Amino acid sequence: MTTVALKPATMAQALTRALRDAMAADPSVHVMGEDVGTLGGVFRVTDGLAKEFGEDRCTDTPLAEAGILGTAVGMAMYGLRPVVEMQFDAFAYPAFEQLISHVARMRNRTRGAMPLPLTIRVPYGGGIGGVEHHSDSSEAYYMATPGLHVVTPATVADAYGLLRASIASDDPVVFLEPKRLYWSKDSWNPDEPQSVEPIGRAVVRRPGSSATLITYGPSVPVCLEAAEAARAEGWDLEVVDLRSLVPFDDETVAASVRRTGRAVVVHESGGYGGPGGEIAARVSERCFHHLEAPVLRVAGFDIPYPPPMLERHHLPGVDRILDAVARLQWEADN
Amino acid sequence: MTVMEQRGAYRPTPPPAWQPRTDPAPLLPDALPHRVLGTETAAQVDPDLLRRLYTELVRGRRYNTQATALTKQGRLAVYPSSTGQEACEVAAALVLEERDWLFPSYRDTLAAVARGLDPVQALTLLRGDWHTGYDPREHRIAPLCTPLATQLPHAVGLAHAARLKGDDVVALALVGDGGTSEGDFHEALNFAAVWQVPVVFLVQNNGFAISVPLDKQTAAPSLAHKAVGYGMPGRLVDGNDAAAVHEVLSDAVRHARAGGGPTLVEAVTYRIEAHTNADDATRYRGDSEVETWRAHDPIVLLEQELTARGLLDEEGIQAAREAAEAMAADLRARMNQDPVLDPMDLFAHVYAEPTPQLREQEAQLRAELAAEAEPDSAAGSESEGSGR
Ligand SMILES: Cc1ncc(C[n+]2csc(CCOP(=O)(O)OP(=O)(O)O)c2C)c(N)n1
Numbered sequence: 001m002t003t004v005a006l007k008p009a010t011m012a013q014a015l016t017r018a019l020r021d022a023m024a025a026d027p028s029v030h031v032m033g034e035d036v037g038t039l040g041g042v043f044r045v046t047d048g049l050a051k052e053f054g055e056d057r058c059t060d061t062p063l064a065e066a067g068i069l070g071t072a073v074g075m076a077m078y079g080l081r082p083v084v085e086m087q088f089d090a091f092a093y094p095a096f097e098q099l100i101s102h103v104a105r106m107r108n109r110t111r112g113a114m115p116l117p118l119t120i121r122v123p124y125g126g127g128i129g130g131v132e133h134h135s136d137s138s139e140a141y142y143m144a145t146p147g148l149h150v151v152t153p154a155t156v157a158d159a160y161g162l163l164r165a166s167i168a169s170d171d172p173v174v175f176l177e178p179k180r181l182y183w184s185k186d187s188w189n190p191d192e193p194q195s196v197e198p199i200g201r202a203v204v205r206r207p208g209s210s211a212t213l214i215t216y217g218p219s220v221p222v223c224l225e226a227a228e229a230a231r232a233e234g235w236d237l238e239v240v241d242l243r244s245l246v247p248f249d250d251e252t253v254a255a256s257v258r259r260t261g262r263a264v265v266v267h268e269s270g271g272y273g274g275p276g277g278e279i280a281a282r283v284s285e286r287c288f289h290h291l292e293a294p295v296l297r298v299a300g301f302d303i304p305y306p307p308p309m310l311e312r313h314h315l316p317g318v319d320r321i322l323d324a325v326a327r328l329q330w331e332a333d334n
Numbered sequence: 335m336t337v338m339e340q341r342g343a344y345r346p347t348p349p350p351a352w353q354p355r356t357d358p359a360p361l362l363p364d365a366l367p368h369r370v371l372g373t374e375t376a377a378q379v380d381p382d383l384l385r386r387l388y389t390e391l392v393r394g395r396r397y398n399t400q401a402t403a404l405t406k407q408g409r410l411a412v413y414p415s416s417t418g419q420e421a422c423e424v425a426a427a428l429v430l431e432e433r434d435w436l437f438p439s440y441r442d443t444l445a446a447v448a449r450g451l452d453p454v455q456a457l458t459l460l461r462g463d464w465h466t467g468y469d470p471r472e473h474r475i476a477p478l479c480t481p482l483a484t485q486l487p488h489a490v491g492l493a494h495a496a497r498l499k500g501d502d503v504v505a506l507a508l509v510g511d512g513g514t515s516e517g518d519f520h521e522a523l524n525f526a527a528v529w530q531v532p533v534v535f536l537v538q539n540n541g542f543a544i545s546v547p548l549d550k551q552t553a554a555p556s557l558a559h560k561a562v563g564y565g566m567p568g569r570l571v572d573g574n575d576a577a578a579v580h581e582v583l584s585d586a587v588r589h590a591r592a593g594g595g596p597t598l599v600e601a602v603t604y605r606i607e608a609h610t611n612a613d614d615a616t617r618y619r620g621d622s623e624v625e626t627w628r629a630h631d632p633i634v635l636l637e638q639e640l641t642a643r644g645l646l647d648e649e650g651i652q653a654a655r656e657a658a659e660a661m662a663a664d665l666r667a668r669m670n671q672d673p674v675l676d677p678m679d680l681f682a683h684v685y686a687e688p689t690p691q692l693r694e695q696e697a698q699l700r701a702e703l704a705a706e707a708e709p710d711s712a713a714g715s716e717s718e719g720s721g722r
Contacts, residue, residue, distance in 0.1 A: 056498055067487050067521030074491020101481045109465035112683040170686040247689035
């Protein structure tokens with residue numbers, strides 16, 4: 001192994017690099033969406049692509065999400081690999097008809113004759129002080145739709161690796177980009193950027209022995225912070241970053257919980273009907289005899305995403321996670 | 335106040351350099367639907383084309399009646415008949431080159447069959463044995479589309495992709511009058527016009543969306559008028575005049591192939607049968623209206639033209655009917671065989687690689703099936719559930 005030079009990079013830069021490398025490697029990769037061309041996207045993730053690859057490969061579309069995704073379906077039917085940008089989480093909803101009725105089931109309804117290799121990038125989640133409709137966590141809707149892969153990176157390396165893998169996938173992938181991590185920096189090796197776990201694998205971000213925090217996307221750094229803070233209380237927390245919500249890595253999650261005997265699922269979307277319920281049920285089914293306490297959830301409240309001045313009360317933070325961890329001393333109280 | 339005068343009322347005053355877009359091509363459709371049959375133009379149409387259209391219309395009508403009969407025998411779950419609309423269906427199929435693509439709605443089985451698809455494969459969706467009974471790429475026919483108007487952006491995207499690849503491909507997309515009210519219709523037309531995509535939209539205005547008549551669907555003077563706002567030509571055509579539909583669509587396809595961009599064609603036609611076999615059309619329309627349209631039947635119109643011109647005699651008519659009967663007999667025979675389905679197919683095509691969760695469920699079903707097959711030795715079949 002040669003030693004590699006690590007450089008600081010933001011998640012946004014890694015995403016841009018992933019798009020660029022994918023377009024350079026495969027002429028059938030096309031980027032399209034609102035403002036992705038000249039402007040480079042409102043988060044600048046597509047910066048420079050139109051200049052480098054031309055407007056036919058990185059296209060400013062009319063302002064119409066169903067139209068963007070619907071035309072991308074047709075392009076994929078003809079052998080292209082469209083990468084669609086939905087400008088913000090809540091603005092993807094007009095495209096749901098296309099997503100659910102066509103994108104997710106084209107392979108299935110044609111009995112494998114017509115796969116749709118397309119990637120839908122959705123900046124999602126709160127914590128950036130956005131006004132209404134700019135902070136939704138919509139992952140549960142996508143997870144509930146068979147035929148879609150749903151992935152979400154939490155690190156700079158994963159942002160690159162998972163996006164490359166999504167674009168290379170022969171199935172449609174909803175690629176959820178945690179907005180508030182766009183500017184998070186990490187030391188990253190741009191020369192060997194693909195050495196990440198593939199789609200469908202969770203990774204242990206921090207090993208621990210007293211309980212497992214199961215989380216993904218924007219909540220990963222929060223959980224890592226909580227794990228650090230918990231040391232003072234004598235808790236050694238393991239943090240599992242799911243990375244992929246569909247497919248779901250039951251093995252890694254169950255192995256961790258069997259080891260620690262306790263689990264808390266952490267995410268910022270609402271808890272009721274949210275991903276945490278599914279995850280907690282899966283853990284209970286697999287680890288019942290290893291569990292020392294019920295699987296707990298720390299989620300956003302079951303409310304429409306609040307205005308920015310109140311969002312800190314909504315988002316699961318370190319304290320709420322530590323409260324849940326305290327509640328894991330279950331048998332002592334019962 | 336005219337529309338032009340009104341503009342200033344809601345548009346901010348543009349700076350002096352601003353000019354409205356004025357395309358040289360006339361965008362406004364004709365006031366009356368274009369007709370060929372029964373006019374002097376008919377003499378200029380290739381007699382072979384007219385005879386081909388005739389044979390296909392007769393076959394198409396027979397296909398419609400046979401499929402409807404199959405619903406009564408429980409062989410088809412549902413059938414939305416295109417009786418009365420065969421001219422649109424057939425012309426749509428015949429104007430396309432082999433490399434072109436057809437994007438049908440759920441009613442357009444006939445267009446797919448006229449394009450050469452096996453009649454049984456075309457009915458797979460409606461029979462209920464699978465969603466799409468053919469490989470869309472092989473036939474260049476997109477899956478019959480049930481959600482209204484959602485196939486239109488696909489057609490735009492596909493034609494756009496083909497042009498980006500340098501392929502000389504046109505997409506023709508079919509939609510009903512009701513479908514034009516959907517947002518996807520608007521978005522597809524807008525994308526097509528902005529990107530100047532080689533695509534043709536054919537609206538089969540058959541008067542009703544299930545029970546809702548056109549005047550409750552739109553306030554536009556015609557559906558073809560909708561093209562104007564997008565900056566593309568709109569054409570209005572008699573949808574029961576096979577030669578006219580063929581001519582207008584051919585123009586539009588040629589225009590698209592030559593780089594001229596999209597066209598919206600509205601074919602004025604009528605749905606003679608109910609919406610589907612499950613619908614009761616007497617609740618929303620009277621017999622006299624249906625009878626008026628029967629008198630304007632696409633097959634009768636073409637038959638009159640051909641016989642008047644001496645291009646068709648009793649023998650020719652008989653030959654067309656016999657060909658149609660043969661198709662119907664074959665369809666009947668093959669549809670009367672029970673389809674053999676493999677339940678494991680449920681998991682075969684959800685993802686390229688089944689997820690671990692699907693593998694578990696696959697194993698569960700395999701075990702259930704094994705237990706069903708051998709009820710006495712259910713315990714012994716457990717090991718079969720371990721998957722691949
Ligand atoms: C998005 C959507 N909404 C509702 C329906 C239910 N539906 C099926 S056919 C139909 C009427 C369609 O009318 P039109 O577009 O005129 O086509 P036609 O049936 O006359 O061929 C409706 C409402 C549907 N298929 N898709």
